[in-house]
Amino acid sequence: MNKKFIRWLYGELPELVSRGVVSGDVAEKLREHYGDVEGQSGHRIALTVCSILGSLLIGAGIILLLAHNWEDLSRAVRTILAFTPLIVSQAIAIWGVRKGKSSSAWREGISTFIALAAGASIALVGQTYHISGDMGNFLLTWMLISVPLVYVMGASLPCVLYFAGITAWSGYEQEMGGYALLFWPLFMLGIPHIWQEWRKNPYSPRSVALGWAASLCLCVATGITLEKVVPGLWIIVYSAMFAVLYLAGGYWFSEVPSTAQRPLHSVGAVGIAVLSLLFTFEFPWKEIGWHHYRYGARFHEYVAWADYLLTTALPVCALCLLVTSVRRGQKSRILFGMMPIIAIIGYGLTVCGQDEFPAMMLFNAYMFALGLGTVIHGTRNLRIGTVNGGMLILTALIIARFFDSDLGFVARGIAFILIGAGFLVTNIILVKRAKGGSQ
Amino acid sequence: MNPSPFPLPLGERIKVRGRLQKMSTLRSKNIVLCAFVCLALIQIGVPLSMIGHRELTLRYGRQYRFRTAPVDPYDAFRGRYVALRMEQDKATVPNGSEFFRGQRAFAHIEVDEEGFARISNLSADRPDGEAYLRVRIGYVSGNNEVHLDLPFDRYYMSEKVAPAAEAAYREHSTREKHDAYVTVRVRRGFAVLEELYIGNKPIREFLSRDDPRGERTEN
Numbered sequence: 001m002n003k004k005f006i007r008w009l010y011g012e013l014p015e016l017v018s019r020g021v022v023s024g025d026v027a028e029k030l031r032e033h034y035g036d037v038e039g040q041s042g043h044r045i046a047l048t049v050c051s052i053l054g055s056l057l058i059g060a061g062i063i064l065l066l067a068h069n070w071e072d073l074s075r076a077v078r079t080i081l082a083f084t085p086l087i088v089s090q091a092i093a094i095w096g097v098r099k100g101k102s103s104s105a106w107r108e109g110i111s112t113f114i115a116l117a118a119g120a121s122i123a124l125v126g127q128t129y130h131i132s133g134d135m136g137n138f139l140l141t142w143m144l145i146s147v148p149l150v151y152v153m154g155a156s157l158p159c160v161l162y163f164a165g166i167t168a169w170s171g172y173e174q175e176m177g178g179y180a181l182l183f184w185p186l187f188m189l190g191i192p193h194i195w196q197e198w199r200k201n202p203y204s205p206r207s208v209a210l211g212w213a214a215s216l217c218l219c220v221a222t223g224i225t226l227e228k229v230v231p232g233l234w235i236i237v238y239s240a241m242f243a244v245l246y247l248a249g250g251y252w253f254s255e256v257p258s259t260a261q262r263p264l265h266s267v268g269a270v271g272i273a274v275l276s277l278l279f280t281f282e283f284p285w286k287e288i289g290w291h292h293y294r295y296g297a298r299f300h301e302y303v304a305w306a307d308y309l310l311t312t313a314l315p316v317c318a319l320c321l322l323v324t325s326v327r328r329g330q331k332s333r334i335l336f337g338m339m340p341i342i343a344i345i346g347y348g349l350t351v352c353g354q355d356e357f358p359a360m361m362l363f364n365a366y367m368f369a370l371g372l373g374t375v376i377h378g379t380r381n382l383r384i385g386t387v388n389g390g391m392l393i394l395t396a397l398i399i400a401r402f403f404d405s406d407l408g409f410v411a412r413g414i415a416f417i418l419i420g421a422g423f424l425v426t427n428i429i430l431v432k433r434a435k436g437g438s439q
Numbered sequence: 440m441n442p443s444p445f446p447l448p449l450g451e452r453i454k455v456r457g458r459l460q461k462m463s464t465l466r467s468k469n470i471v472l473c474a475f476v477c478l479a480l481i482q483i484g485v486p487l488s489m490i491g492h493r494e495l496t497l498r499y500g501r502q503y504r505f506r507t508a509p510v511d512p513y514d515a516f517r518g519r520y521v522a523l524r525m526e527q528d529k530a531t532v533p534n535g536s537e538f539f540r541g542q543r544a545f546a547h548i549e550v551d552e553e554g555f556a557r558i559s560n561l562s563a564d565r566p567d568g569e570a571y572l573r574v575r576i577g578y579v580s581g582n583n584e585v586h587l588d589l590p591f592d593r594y595y596m597s598e599k600v601a602p603a604a605e606a607a608y609r610e611h612s613t614r615e616k617h618d619a620y621v622t623v624r625v626r627r628g629f630a631v632l633e634e635l636y637i638g639n640k641p642i643r644e645f646l647s648r649d650d651p652r653g654e655r656t657e658n
Binding site: 081082083086087090093094097098100114118121125126127128129130131132133141145148149151152176177178262434 | 468470472474475476478479482483485486489490493517520533539540541578588590592593594595602617631632
């Protein structure tokens, strides 16, 4: 159970005992069952953050000091200075390991500093020898020599930096006509660490940070690595990917209500809503399908198998998770979880009929159902945040259609007033219901 | 496993358990230490190998001079370096060959009558001899030519001398006045930029002697 809830329970226990709701014995048994909650976890997080910030600032300061008189130094001296931050930080790390230092603040701080120093040393050597600006090679080398820190030191921030780094690398590599597909095996190098942290505590700040980093990097890198020889497959791939994130987040990380602590679920839900809005327009459906197969030097047919694999595997995963969720009684997930099915139908209609209109209408209907369903779900469960999310989806749809249509300012103004009033009235009703329920 | 017929007393069992835990902690600490030392050696080794390769090329490579090309006045200096463009950064595709963007290739070099290097041929395979450069195909243009990404496209300088360096490089890379060039050391196709020359002087020397006020502009 999340430590926040345990602390809340411990806070409630004295009052419950004094009112005779639970006996003193039961209260003791509850404390024994849940054990100690580290009262200092807030301090530990602050210490870790300060340690990381301190390392970053010291590293940046050292580099700036060295840069001041860089031009006057010989190549040999510059080389020695380029290595100094790295060697010093490694020596400190070895000392700490020998002394048995195990606090997360120390491990995160020193690992981050070593990762940055390694990148700085490569960059400074590049500057000393006027090395050509191949950003892709630099990023890849830097990330590959930094990622082992995650496992050797048990630190998570280097893993977050690693995900960001390989995502940037894939962008450069794809731009230069290289093999951005290597992003996927590189991404897998960080997965064991995420798995370890999720097993320990899926809601710890580390696990949450790793979840956000991995989800957001996947959102960016998936599109970069697609070869796109068959236009439009990204519609199915992204729909399925967001559905998988949403359903996996709901399946394995449903014990906390906080959106921030459920990165997979949050990224998936927002992704589905945003994509649905995009698909209500005409432009994503233009010139897609096998009839518009792309040839040319920029497109590598032999790499396109990865596109086909993702187009097949991701919807299958999403469907399996959807069926599992429904079997568990989580019927509220159906609307969001069925996005890949709607996307496949839309794609099929467009490719076979060579007309974008049916797919657009389908997604207009789907998005309306999505918004309405979210509002109803939020109303039933007295979740104001969910209701507002549903209203936001409906509002976005209505605004998008207004920009498409030829309605005048008066009609649009009235509609916006009605939508705004709807927001306010719904919120007031929900708050009153919640207060009535608690009384 | 059958339990021992002579079990230790509780106090002794606790001591043994404690010793075993200490040994396990020590073993895992040693494993982490060994792993970290290996990682540290790799992290130091990567930039060291970059240096070693380049130092060998600077010491034992053959020197070539490449003329620089006229530059866009707003693009000559980016951040802390002078962006260089070579006069010859294209090559004709030989008959029967095909190149694509991002492909690695070998540019054959020969020296003209004025002592400047020029690209005489392009091949996908390593040629014989030493007079070649490892390059990457930038893009393929329609008239059977490819644009090459040469491995020396920048010269790092201090930001303090930036305005003067930019002005000097621009002034000496125009079509009317074209006496800027770079020296590059090449060894087994691997190139290292040695120096940027303006008016036959290294750029730092040119800047320090070219100040009209007679003051040294270099730090």
